[in-house]
Amino acid sequence: MPLMPKRVKFRKSQRGVVRGNATRGNYVAYGDYGLQALEGGWLSAECIESGRITMTRFVSGEGRYYIRVFPHKSITAIPAETRMGKGKGEPEYWASVVKPGQILFEVGGIPEAQAKGCLARVAYKMPFKCRFVPRRPAI
Amino acid sequence: MSEIAKLTVHARTTTGTRAAKRLRKGGMIPAVVYGHKEPVVQIAIDAIELNRAIRVLHARTFRLEINGKTDTVLIKELQWDHLGSTMVHVDFERRDMTEKVKVAVPIELRNSPKTMGGGVLDQPLHRINVECPFGNIPEAVRIDILGLTIGHPIHVRELVLPEGVIALDPPEMVVVQIKMAGAEPAEASEAAEGSEPEVVTTKKAKDDAE
Numbered sequence: 001m002p003l004m005p006k007r008v009k010f011r012k013s014q015r016g017v018v019r020g021n022a023t024r025g026n027y028v029a030y031g032d033y034g035l036q037a038l039e040g041g042w043l044s045a046e047c048i049e050s051g052r053i054t055m056t057r058f059v060s061g062e063g064r065y066y067i068r069v070f071p072h073k074s075i076t077a078i079p080a081e082t083r084m085g086k087g088k089g090e091p092e093y094w095a096s097v098v099k100p101g102q103i104l105f106e107v108g109g110i111p112e113a114q115a116k117g118c119l120a121r122v123a124y125k126m127p128f129k130c131r132f133v134p135r136r137p138a139i
Numbered sequence: 140m141s142e143i144a145k146l147t148v149h150a151r152t153t154t155g156t157r158a159a160k161r162l163r164k165g166g167m168i169p170a171v172v173y174g175h176k177e178p179v180v181q182i183a184i185d186a187i188e189l190n191r192a193i194r195v196l197h198a199r200t201f202r203l204e205i206n207g208k209t210d211t212v213l214i215k216e217l218q219w220d221h222l223g224s225t226m227v228h229v230d231f232e233r234r235d236m237t238e239k240v241k242v243a244v245p246i247e248l249r250n251s252p253k254t255m256g257g258g259v260l261d262q263p264l265h266r267i268n269v270e271c272p273f274g275n276i277p278e279a280v281r282i283d284i285l286g287l288t289i290g291h292p293i294h295v296r297e298l299v300l301p302e303g304v305i306a307l308d309p310p311e312m313v314v315v316q317i318k319m320a321g322a323e324p325a326e327a328s329e330a331a332e333g334s335e336p337e338v339v340t341t342k343k344a345k346d347d348a349e
Contacts, residue, residue, distance in 0.1 A: 007337045021221035036222065064259055064318075091335075101221035109260040137193050138245035138266050139217045 002045035003071050004094045012076050012088055018042075022101035028135045030066045031108030033115040039128040042095035043104065045071040051105055051122040058118035063109030069096040098128065142278075144198035146188055148205055151181040159228070168226050172205060172212060174233035180205050189226060193217075197278055199242070203231065213240060213273065236274035241307060243268050246314060247279045256289040258317040267295065267314070268307040277301050284315060292316030 018040035028034040037043075048067060055065040071094035078089035098104070105122055107115045116132055123130040151162070151169065159169045167183040182205065192198045199214050212231035220227055234240060243266040252260065267280055280298060287293065296310035 005336045007339055009339050011335075011338050023221065026221055027219075027223050038222070061257075062259060064261055099221075101223070108262065133223065135265070136219065136223055137197065138243060139193070139199055139214050 002049040002094065003067075004045055005070075005072060008074070011074060011091055013073050016073075016097065018097060018099060020099060022099040025068055025103055026101040028103060028106055028133060029068075031064065031106030032110075032135060033108075033112065033119065034068070034103040034106040034133050035119045035122055035126075035130050036133045037098050037102045037104055037126070037128045037130055038100055040099045041128055042073070042075065043069060043071070043098045043127065044075075045094040045096075047125060047127060048096065048104075050125045054122050054125060055105060055107065055118055058114075058121065059107055059110055063107055063115075066106040066108070068103045068106060069098060071096045073097055103133070104130065142196050142198050143200045143202055143211065143274075144192040144196055145202045146184055146192065148203045149183045150206070151183045154181055163227070168229060170229040170231060172203065172210065172231045172233065174212075177233065184229065186226070189229070193226075200234075200273065200276060201231065211236060211273070213242070234273040236272070238273045239270055240273045240276070241268065241270050242276055244277050245279045247281045248315060249281050249283045250285040252284055252287040252317060254288065255317060258289045258319050260284075260287075260315070261318040262315045264295070264308070264312060264314045267298070269300065269304050270307055271301075271304040275301070275303055277304060282315060287315065287317055289317045289319070 022037075026036070048069060048071065052065075052067060059065050073095050074091040075093050075095050076089040077092035104126065105119065107118055110118070112134070119132050123132075149167065151158075162169050162183050163186075166186050168186045168189055170182050170184050172180045172182060182203070192201070201212050201214075203210050203212055210233050213234045214229060215232040216230040217226060218228040219225070245266050246262070246264060248262065269277070271277070277300070280300065282293060282298065284293070292313045293315050294310060295306050295308045295312045295314060298306060298314065300306060
């Protein structure tokens with residue numbers, strides 16, 4: 001089942017614009033390697049779930065994985081062949097707003113080659129261009 | 140002990156965003172040196188040289204020759220671009236070799252546990268905050284996890300640190316452990332009990348009406 005908030009203040013949200021780059025959540029914090037988004041947009045809860053399933057299959061029994069994004073935003077849609085008006089549509093799915101540089105997933109406890117293979121498969125399912133990143137040098 | 144690297148420093152008279160951008164285009168990184176109640180000096184460093192010192196030599200202490208005087212400095216802050224691929228700006232702080240400094244030292248795991256017991260390796264702490272003399276900053280804290288077993292984590296208090304190095308993190312903090320896979324609650328299953336989330340404002344409005 002895809003992720004979604006437990007409680008919200010309002011059911012529907014305005015669209016907003018994805019501007020700028022990620023200034024937070026843009027480095028590998030928990031695991032050893034991460035998958036970084038190079039483009040901005042909405043990442044649906046279904047996409048996050050498919051990435052999670054892929055990682056579970058790959059790292060199960062060996063390492064750990066971390067999901068660094070959460071779908072806080074409800075996305076509405078109006079049904080097909082509906083006339084204009086009658087207000088805003090109903091929530092269709094939940095999504096996370098992603099800016100370029102955001103780390104989407106992290107893995108730890110597995111060798112680099114295995115982590116690369118795992119995150120490459122996850123990247124294939126993502127709607128953005130992504131890249132594999134290691135931890136930043138410790139200063 | 141981490142190596143003291145030497146960097147070629149170029150004096151910089153211009154400041155501000157535009158000047159810094161011009162510098163970066165020319166393969167330099169703007170930096171600033173301060174501390175010891177001496178004047179703040181704006182400098183520029185060769186990007187390739189600094190990159191090599193940090194990524195290859197793992198240096199955090201440097202010798203800089205500024206205006207004919209050599210300063211030993213510590214990286215106080217390192218700014219990266221949004222992708223974390225290039226360095227944008229460096230803050231250097233002047234320090235004496237005997238002065239005590241507070242730094243974060245990376246933790247490196249050595250070997251792999253003999254038996255995992257069905258668990259997975261979990262390392263909650265990747266860097267440890269320590270206090271040590273400036274001239275004696277350890278490159279890394281290395282832990283042998285060959286004897287690590289399930290239910291017996293390694294805490295900060297069990298780390299063997301070099302002489303003169305004091306850990307600043309709480310002693311009971313877990314550094315590395317073997318955790319049972321799936322022991323932590325899955326967020327997805329918790330949140331997904333209802334098909335729609337609870338709306339807080341609607342509830343309040345109903346209460347008010349009553």
